Amino acid sequence: MFATAIADLSHGFGVAFQPHNFLACLVGVLMGNLVGVLPGMGVMAAISILLPVTFSMPPVAAILMLAGIYYGAQYGGAICSILLNLPCHPPHAVTCLDGYPLTQQGKGGTALGITMMASFVGASFGITEMIFFAPVLVRVALKFGPPEICSLMLLGLLAGSTLTRGSPLKGVAMTTLGLTLGLVGSDALNGTERFTFGLLDLADGIDVVALALGLFGIAEFLKSVNKIVPLHASRAKLRLRDMRPSRADIKAASIPMLRGTIIGSLCALIPGTGPTIASFISYATEKKLSKTPERFGRGAIEGVAAPEASTHSAVQGDFIPTMSLGIPGDAVMALLLAALTIQGISPGPQLISDHPDIFWGLIASFWVGNILLVVLNVPLIGLWVKLLTVPYKYLYPSALFFVCVGVYSTNNDLFQVGETLAIGIAGYVLLTLGFHPAPILLGFVLGPRFEENLRRTMLISRGDFAVFVERPISAVFLALCVILIGTQIYLKWRKDSVEEPSAPAPIFDS
């Protein structure tokens, strides 16, 4: 198993180092890094704006670039948190707690240096986990029939909607809404037009780019306009020398870094618990294990190292269920999966054997991308900090234009731009009512496949729902669903007695 992994991986590096793939990866991580530091731009918006551009690219390059945006943004988000106390991206909200005090003490450079080390360690572990774990998962998943796939999807959807931030009930509502939006268009089985309300333009369903840009672009602009406080560029200059952590810092941070990595990789294996939850758990763990917990919140280097390692390890691990089972754990993964589908590649356990270029190329590109990020970030940090001061009044009109052209160019259809606007307004209403839009996308992407497998299951079982509990693997997934719901009810019941770790609320959802 080890030898084949090495052989596959070297094949992957061959793919990742092909000039156009390398370029795609570089552009991806740079874009990601950029949107990571820009206030008011989310990962989701960036990926969906660039999605139409990737249609004309070969599938491997397209997926490397889109994935690069995702993990590149994590590096950018950490810079925001540490230097400016701005939790631009939810996973890094907890990094503010100790990162910003370190900056105030003049040790911001050290914190960034440690962050980069932690990110790299965490990411490397996450990637290794993927190399060994994904093929095992595939071998199991290839035995799945429609009932197992159904139950697994149900588990994924439930986890994706209840384990994210906010009320679990509202999460379930949004997932179901997403599933419903996925119904729009012709029924795959018999061609009946559903929920098109007589509009011919809706016969092919709602476009995933229009949905994503409406929810994460337009709705965010409507929410943020005149609400973002302009920043003042009065930061002390960072020099390269400042970023090299001292030996004492490295020693203090190394064990927490490893603990964070492991917590992150475990969180990645549980569907629905993405990087945000991983970083919160690892911060809380460090604080609990520390002999001097009172230092936390006042610039403890462990409080930066552990959550950052954890975030990055979880980000890479997020790809495991997506690439090996075809079941995305969150909205970003759902969008990547949609990108693959648009490229004509059907996601699922057969992906690794059918398209080894994509799978192993992607894994190798993670390493290439992470090294690029570390190398690029050192000289570019000054530039990123300057970019942070770009006022929102310039940012959102430009972004709005890119959204318009981006949606138009998916199908050369202005109707879809209107669709995006309508979805955006509806999305803003939902945001105002305290819903998080991410589960909508998850449900939307999984919806058609969920219905198809449900119908097939019922056909096989002759209409007997008991098939889901009679087949052992399916029964396990359903039991996990029940446990998940039970835990949520239990947590709600004793909510008053448990204090959640307090961090500045993330400005943006992604």
Next chain:
Amino acid sequence: MKPFARVSRDHYAGGLVALIGLGTIAQASRYDLGTREMMGSGFFPMILGSVLLAVGVLIFVSAGRAAADRHEGNDLGAPEWRGWVCIIAGMSLFIFLAERRGLLPATFACVFVSALGDKNSSFKSALVLAAGMSVLGIALFSYGLKIPLPVLNW
């Protein structure tokens, strides 16, 4: 206590979800339900509609009082009519102008009008931004990526 103080954000949220559920059920009932063995086009939508309705009712029932909203920091602040109108108008202008009048006027109108939505932007700064984006947009999309929209079409 005034009666309205008891209507919190979650009451609206639950009500909206329940309403969407009812709509879905109504629409689903127009399609063939089929049998459990041979599910028709309406079966799955019917399930989804029912789940939405149930969850909506649950959210409504478990909603706290309005006062709790502010306590949880859920306040989104005052309505931002200027920003909203300008963003929606800017995008609508793009849709209206892009094919009829070309990408150049559409880009300019979209960026210019939406930029006016920010309290801090002046007529001049919006003009400069719109002009800049128009040049960039035409160069990138018309000449670079060759999207099938006319540049100018008076």
